[in-house]
Amino acid sequence: MPTVKANYEAVFIFSLTLGEEGIAAIMEKFKSLIEQNAEIGEVDEWGKRRLAYPINDENDGHYVLYNFTSGPEFPAELDRVSKITSGVLRSMIIRKEEPSAKAKAAAKKREEAKAKAAAAAAPVEQ
Numbered sequence: 001m002p003t004v005k006a007n008y009e010a011v012f013i014f015s016l017t018l019g020e021e022g023i024a025a026i027m028e029k030f031k032s033l034i035e036q037n038a039e040i041g042e043v044d045e046w047g048k049r050r051l052a053y054p055i056n057d058e059n060d061g062h063y064v065l066y067n068f069t070s071g072p073e074f075p076a077e078l079d080r081v082s083k084i085t086s087g088v089l090r091s092m093i094i095r096k097e098e099p100s101a102k103a104k105a106a107a108k109k110r111e112e113a114k115a116k117a118a119a120a121a122a123p124v125e126q
């Protein structure tokens with residue numbers, strides 16, 4: 001039976017004590033791990049941000065968001081690896097829900113209404 005794939009996003013907070021080169025290395029480590037086990041999408045580097053509360057006596061962290069598509073087994077493995085990797089302050093992996101048919105239809109109606117309003121507001125050339 002074929003594996004059902006789903007869309008996921010993973011946010012990692014890396015320790016700034018790693019330095020720029022260490023952060024680049026750990027980012028690449030997780031990127032290649034995802035590429036080996038899933039179809040990687042966008043990687044969004046948010047950079048240095050203030051933490052909501054201190055973690056391991058650190059007040060700032062380097063945030064990175066990875067989007068990927070995989071079967072249900074890989075996110076658990078990614079979570080396991082993140083927990084045992086030195087330099088990862090926190091991580092969170094979530095499955096992104098696909099919009100329902102009803103939500104897609106509502107979004108299409110909104111877009112059509114916007115286009116109609118824009119056409120009505122456009123000046124008429126003579």
